[in-house]
Amino acid sequence: MVPSLRVHGLDSSVELRFTDPDSRTLLEAATHVWSRCLIPATSSRQAETLHVQPPSDSFDAARRHTLQRLTQDVTESLITSQAGHWLMLHAGAVSNPATGDCLVFAAPGGTGKTTLSRHLGQRFGYVSDETVAIDPASGRIHPYPKPLSLRIPGQAEKSETSPDDLELRHAAAELRVGRIVVLRREPDHVGAPDLAELAPLDAMAALLPETSWIRAFDEPLRTLRRVIAAHGPVLRCTYREASDLSAVAAALIGDPS
Amino acid sequence: MTRWYVRTPPDDLLVEGGEAIALYPDRFVRLGPIGTWLVVHTETPLAEQTIVRGLDEAFGPPPGMSVDEAAAAALADLVAQRVLTLSEEPT
Incomplete structure (x- = not known):
């Protein structure tokens, strides 16, 4: 029997098959970093199976690169399986753990979504740092609590990190859109975050x-x-540091404490 | 010689409050009031003189230039954005 892993997210799932005999270590690492997405759930869709190749060598950099690439492939597969079904935003999201109301923060890649998810996820429920699937009719959100791709100083590859290792809070069982924010991170921004409708x-x-x-x-x-x-209304939020947005999130989706 | 303009058929067009967004296979374009008027009225080819008259009736004379100049600038801009294209005179 081929070792495999089924990853759930965005109301879909994808089977990862580790066919190569050298993939055992990779399977263990993937099982660890995808911890929040391995809980069996009923999904409306199923993505094409992914056949995972082991790293080209045994060095840490190669393993990190393979895990990073795997995250990208899984995300793409899940998104593709939901094409035309749910509205999918390139966005991070956190939720009020009590109400399930989510703050959805949309922004292009590399502009702070993961950093913000990591910060807000200490206080709010972690939903995703990458893609949010929204039912356009009801506003229901289908979570995707994937590993966070964290930059390591001095390294080219990012490190895939389980939200459990970062001790991020769990999201509520039922999630819905509370507010959508378009992020604009400006290193020179002074003062409190600026919110504009x-x-x-x-x-x-x-x-x-x-x-x-x-x-x-x-x-x-x-x-x-x-x-x-x-x-x-959708808000545009201009800010400097992720830590500046905790109070903003509490004001928009409720203070979880 | 009269120039005729026709819109590039969008995948989807949403008009709201006199403004619009047009979605194309590879991009989208946010349109202001004049651009929206032009896209809405060029589903079939429209002559430039008809466009000038229509813009004049809809928006009045623009400040600091003639209606012809304003229409020419708007048409050139939308052609550059591939929202409108020059067309043959319809038969």
Whole structure:
């Protein structure tokens, strides 16, 4: 029997098969870092099976690279399996553990989503640092508590880290959109985070680049517009440090303490 | 010689409050009031003179330039963004 792992997220799942005999260490590492996504759950979709190749050598850098690539492949597979079904935003999210209301923060890659997820996840329930799947009709969110890809000083590869190792809080069982925020991190920003309401079309223009498979919907623009109408106004948040946003999150989705 | 313009068919178009977003296979374009008027009215080819008259009726004379100049600038901008294309005169 081929060693395998089933990863759940975004209301879908994907089977990872480790066919190579040298993959045992990789399987153990993947099992560890994907800890929050291994709990069996009923999913509306199933992604194509991924065949995982072991690292090219036994050095840590190669192993980190393989795990990082695996995260990217899993995310892409899960997203693709939900094309045209759920609205998928390139966004992180945390939830109020009591109410399930989520703060969804959309931003391009490399602009602070993981750092913010890691920080807010100490206080709020960790939902995802990468992709959020939203039911456009109800606002329900399907979590994806994937490993966080953390930068290591002096290393090219990021380190895939389990949210359990970071002691991030668990999200509530039922999640829904509380508020959507478009992040703008500015190193020179002074003072408290600046929050500005976006007009609906401006919100759409800000969010469209952060959607995946939006064209798979019959009415892509109206689908996004419905979500904004139900949970808006969307806010643009200009900030400097992730730690500045804890109070903002509490104000928007409720203080979990 | 009269120029005719027709819109590039978008995958989806959302018009709201006189403004719009047009979605294309590889991009989207946020349109202001004049761009929205032009996209809405060029589903079939429209002559430049008709466009100028229509913009004048809808928005009045622009400050600091003639309606013809403003229309020419808006049309050039939308052609550059591949929202409109020059068209043959319809038969």
